[in-house]
Amino acid sequence: MREIKQTFGSMVFNETVMQERLPKEVYRKLQKTMNEGKVLDVEIASAVANAMKDWAIEKGATHYTHWFQPMTGITAEKHEAFITPGNGGILLEFSGKELIKGEPDASSFPNGGLRATFEARGYTTWDPTSYAFIKDKTLCIPTAFCTFDGLSLDKKTPLLRSMELIHQQAMRIIRLFDHEGITRVTTTVGSEQEYFLVDRHLYEQRPDLVLCKRTLFGAPAPRGQELEDHYFGMINERVKAYMQEVDEELWKLGVFAKTEHKEVAPAQFELAPIFTTANIAADHNQLMMEVLQKVALKHGYECLLHEKPYEGINGSGKHNNWSIVTNNGINLLEPGKTPEKNARFLLFLTAIIKAVDDYQDLLRVSVATAGNDHRLGANEAPPAIVSIFLGTELTNILEALEQDLPYNQTYERSMQIGVDVLPEFPKDTTDRNRTSPFAFTGNKFEFRMLGSSLSISCPNIILNTIVADALSQFADRLEKSTDFKQDLNKLIKETLHQHKRIIFNGNGYGEEWVEEAKQRGLLNIENTAKAIPYYIADKNVKLFTKYQIYTKEEMFARDEILFDTYSKTLHIEANTMIRMASQDILPAAIRYQKELLTTLQMKKQLSLESDPAERPLYDTLSKEIKDFTLAIQQVKEILETTKGLPVHQISSIYADKLIPLMDTLRQHGDHLEEMVDRQTWPYPQYTDLLYRI
Structure with a gap:
């Protein structure tokens, strides 16, 4: 040490x-x-x-x-x-x-x-x-x-602009209260980074991993994550040596790498740093991803940062823990022992509730990528519907405020487990909710929708800007007040009444939430192609240009880049699938089909009774080969028909038509993998990739 x-x-x-x-x-x-x-x-x-x-x-x-x-x-x-x-x-x-x-x-x-x-x-x-x-x-x-x-x-320039903006608007609010020596406000971020490790030798045998960083084909391993024994499990010596070198390299670079553990899926891990300012946190997260990948090579691994490298098990996210702090160390999102009496905290909290409700679309766009579409909404990650988790305690406080009711609650509680030798310890005032996209976790908000390969800059640009906008509106109103306390209470009550629909403490994975969210009027933006157009909606262009975070030109350019990146990512994946299917999988399946046919013919010539399973196996295999060949052609046709179209149109066609056809192609390919003998199959299988680390 x-x-x-x-x-x-x-x-x-x-x-x-x-x-x-x-x-x-x-x-x-x-x-x-x-x-x-x-x-x-x-x-x-x-x-x-x-x-x-x-x-x-x-x-x-x-x-x-x-x-x-x-x-x-x-x-x-x-x-x-x-x-x-x-x-x-x-x-x-x-x-x-x-x-x-x-x-x-x-x-x-x-x-x-x-x-x-x-x-x-x-x-x-x-x-x-x-x-x-x-x-x-x-x-x-x-x-x-x-x-x-x-x-x-x-991504750095607008992040710096947004940090200056939230400083300016937060200071307007702070001046309405006791200054406490506060001269500067900034946002801090701690970004938890999830990743997979795969043996480098096996990785190099998979064109899809090499080119796309995810498996485009792959039947499930006999064992996945169903035993729930990987999470926080013992780390083997090889992985531990890798983690140790990652820590050492990051520490030299001043990155506060602190927490590391096994994640839920096999071969999946997490590394989390201590909080720092949003700008430096963005720099550090880029360094973290780079070091994770570079050091992996020295230990015979490839580090996969794709959001969904393997189908059928959890993908990887990046939880963005965001808070607002002052130059003298005060966390403005710290409720204190009596949050219902902490007016400044309640005002900042209410501003965030308003911001998230007003700009659900922007937060959804900030995490929209082709890779992240595989995670969001699945039973492993927050849903694509944006909502806020506050927990029972804070929700009850806000409901009491909205209804002008007194709130009398004892906060000091001890956790008693019922074993005498175990010490008592303070119990948190609220539980955690892993299904929430935007969860309050004590003195910060955890934005859980980010994909593991994503730069954290864009989500934090948007968070800083939308919260600053809400604070600006609050300051415009309160700076004119002649009865601050009364007007403050009125503002909080009105804002909560208008925006409480965004607060949801229940199970975000439940089907019933989708219907309830619809009734509340919340957006459910299913995929990236549908999300991107919201970026340049009139209200969003007005927001960013008003505060000079972006010019209109910069916004439309970014909209174009988002569409271009999305369509090119899918285009590369589709071409890789075609190449793998045509040059490796189909020939392997046909060779195995030929072996089966040869066996059947030889037995017939020798008047030997064939195994009852052999003919059905041959027929099933033949049908899968036929369906697989058809699926290859259908994917090719979509790529041909979209040549020369505007990128926005290509993205929509890819989302609506290409992805389902790629899913079908994969389904048939995975069925073939389960039928063809292991020696004939051209690629390392999930059992190898997930359990040989």
Whole structure:
């Protein structure tokens, strides 16, 4: 542990390093930017760049890169050596200009039409609110990414804008109460990351895993997760060694990796960090996904971050724990011992209830991907219907407030298990609800709909913005008040009456909830193709443009990117299925069919009695081959008929027609797998993939 304490953050240009290496005035100005949101003084850039370079070279770095987060959902980097010609040899230099600005090609990243091939210039610009770090002997400088015209092409820029917005609007509310020394408000995030491990040797034998990161074919293993014995189970030595190295690499990068365990499905695991600011949390989650995948290779694994790599068992999500905190450590979502008397908490809580109800569609869009469509609504993940879980205690308090009734409840309770030797401990005021998409869990909200491969930036941009909008509306009203207490109570009551439909504490997996949600007027957006159009609904464009989180151009570009990514993902999967089916599965099935036929013919020629099961097996196999061949052709035809159509139209056709045909193709392929002998089958099966780790 002493060594861990020494190495934690050792590859991060953090406050300790800055304080040691920067002139006092430079350090002071940089801290004002990082902690107080002050405008960056560009004159300090040269001093910071020089200190960064010296520190990085001492750590073994040879290159630097502007590390940014384009609309691919992953990170991008272009490495530059610290060398420059001089004195007949080389000098090691890194200027303030190089720190502040880079110029990657903006037309080759997803841009939704904001850039054309002949308009390639784009800029990356230093984000001083997120620490630089070293990985793979390269100094990585977190940056924003924009077009030549200043339009955002990344996920960091709008996240920073949304964080500034919620600070501004939250401060308006705080000023109506006791300030308590509060000068800055930010949102914090802790993102629980689920993932699967698969043996690398087996992974390489599966084209679907290599190309699509999920199995497009695969009959269920004889054993799945029905015994419920994997969750929190003992971790074997090989996986433990992998986890240990992941922790060590993340700790060097200053990532607060803390909790790790087996998840519900076989070969599935989870890693969760401690909370940090939303911007840094987004950076850290990208690093976490990268490190999980990179370290896996060293241990003979492939780390799968797809939301549904295996059919018939749980997929992987990413729970986004979101809260609002102040510069002096106050959590504005902490109810306290008497939440019904905590007016500020109740006002922030009511704002969140209003925001989630008003913008159910945006929250649904924020998690909409082709991969996540396999999870949402299944009995393993939150439903596609957005609702809020508050628990019995808070719900009763809000109902009492709405109805002007007194609330008298004792909070201090001890948990007594009935065994004398076991200690008593305080009982939480509410249970947890794993079926809720957006659950209050004590002093934060857990947004549970995110898929495991998703960048957490977009959901947090939306959460920050919609809550800031509600706070803005509240502040507009309360700042004009002549009787604050009375108007505050009236505002909370009215808001709860208008938006209480979004509160649901029951079983989100139940069929009855779908009907009840419909009666309440809640949205049930079934898939990504149906979700994306909500993104540019008039009210949503007005919201984001009003607060300058996005321009209208940026929103329509992102809408286009969402459709394009969705359709291309399905197109790649369909083509991979066709290739696997035509070149591997069908030939294997025909070989086995031939063996059966040869056996039947030989017995007939020798006047031997055939086994009663042989002829039905041959007939069933022949029918499956025929149906499988037809299904291949039908998938091909859909791909042909959509060539040249607008991406929005392609997405709808793929959702309505292609996916059902792919499901049918898989069904027949899986039936063939269950019939064909193991030696003939071309791919490792689920038993191998899930249990050989």
